[in-house]
Amino acid sequence: MTDDKFFERLREDARPLQYDGDDFLAARIAARVRERVTARPPTVAQLLAAWMRPVAASLAALVLSVTIGLTWSQQHQEPTPEPGISSNPIEVAMAGELYGVDD
Amino acid sequence: MAAGRVRGTLTGTEWERLTQDDPFEGRAIEAVRSGNAGSYDYLVSKYSKRVVSIAWGIVRNAHDAEDLAQEAFVKAFQNIGRFKEGEPFGPWIYRIVTNLALDVVKHRSRFRHEELTDVEPAARRDSAELGALSGELAQRIDAALQSLPENQRVVARLYLVEQFDHAEIASMMNLSEGTVRSHLSLARKKLKEQLADLYEGSHD
Numbered sequence: 001m002t003d004d005k006f007f008e009r010l011r012e013d014a015r016p017l018q019y020d021g022d023d024f025l026a027a028r029i030a031a032r033v034r035e036r037v038t039a040r041p042p043t044v045a046q047l048l049a050a051w052m053r054p055v056a057a058s059l060a061a062l063v064l065s066v067t068i069g070l071t072w073s074q075q076h077q078e079p080t081p082e083p084g085i086s087s088n089p090i091e092v093a094m095a096g097e098l099y100g101v102d103d
Numbered sequence: 104m105a106a107g108r109v110r111g112t113l114t115g116t117e118w119e120r121l122t123q124d125d126p127f128e129g130r131a132i133e134a135v136r137s138g139n140a141g142s143y144d145y146l147v148s149k150y151s152k153r154v155v156s157i158a159w160g161i162v163r164n165a166h167d168a169e170d171l172a173q174e175a176f177v178k179a180f181q182n183i184g185r186f187k188e189g190e191p192f193g194p195w196i197y198r199i200v201t202n203l204a205l206d207v208v209k210h211r212s213r214f215r216h217e218e219l220t221d222v223e224p225a226a227r228r229d230s231a232e233l234g235a236l237s238g239e240l241a242q243r244i245d246a247a248l249q250s251l252p253e254n255q256r257v258v259a260r261l262y263l264v265e266q267f268d269h270a271e272i273a274s275m276m277n278l279s280e281g282t283v284r285s286h287l288s289l290a291r292k293k294l295k296e297q298l299a300d301l302y303e304g305s306h307d
Contacts, residue, residue, distance in 0.1 A: 007291050014244050014263040019159035029151040030144055033176045038140045
C-alpha cells in the first residue's frame, strides 16, 4: 500500500474519533455563553457602590471600635479621691498677714 | 461522558461550504454586530459541537474542552467588531479555540512533572474518556496519534479526525502550509510504522 493510499484510508477510519459529547452539550455551552455575553455592564451607581462599600464598612468598624473603647475606659476609670485637707491648706488672714495652718 | 457518535459525513471543506450557503449565519453575525446579543445563540448552537471536538482533540479532557469552547465563543463575541463581513464564522472560531487549547497544552507541559506525580497517570485518564471511540480500530488509531510529538499530533488530528485540509489547518495554527505538510509527512511515516498490521494485506 502506498503512503498516500494508507493516509487516505486512515483518514476515513479516523473520522469516528471526533468527539461528540452528550446530547446536552450544545445547549449547555449555549446557555453558559448566553449568560456571559448578555450580562449588562454595571451602571455608574453600581460601580460607585462597589467602591464605597468597603470604605464605608471600614469606617463603620473604626467608629464602632472607638465608641466601644471610650465607653469601656469611662466605665473602668478609677474614682478620683476627694480633695483632703492636706491638699488644701487652711490659710488664715490676720492683721493683714496670711498664715497657713499645716498638719 | 455519554458515548459519542460518529459525526458522519462532513469534511472540513464541506462544512465550510455549508456554512457559506447558510443565509442565517450572515444575518446572525450582522445582528450581533448591531448589538443584538441574543442572535449569538444561533452561531453558538451551530458550531459548539465541532469547537468542543477540536478542543478535546488537543487537550483530551471533556471538562477542559467545554470550558475552552465557552471561552472561545465569548472571545469571538467580544471581538465581533473585527470580524470581516461576508466571511464564514467557522474558520474564525476554530482558529480561536485551537490557539486557546494549544496554550493550555503548553501550560500543562511546564507542569508535567507535578501532574504525573500528583494525579493518576494521564494514559489512564485518557482511556477513561475514550467513550467516543468505537471499536479496536479507532482505539489503535487514537493511541498511535497520541504517541506523536505535540505539533505532529495536533496537525494530524485536525487532518485525519477533524477532516480539515492543509490550508485550513495552517490558518488555525498560524503555520505555513509547507510546515503543515511537513508535520503531516512525519506523522504519516510514524503512524504507518505503528499501524502497519492493521492495513497490511490491503490492496490499492
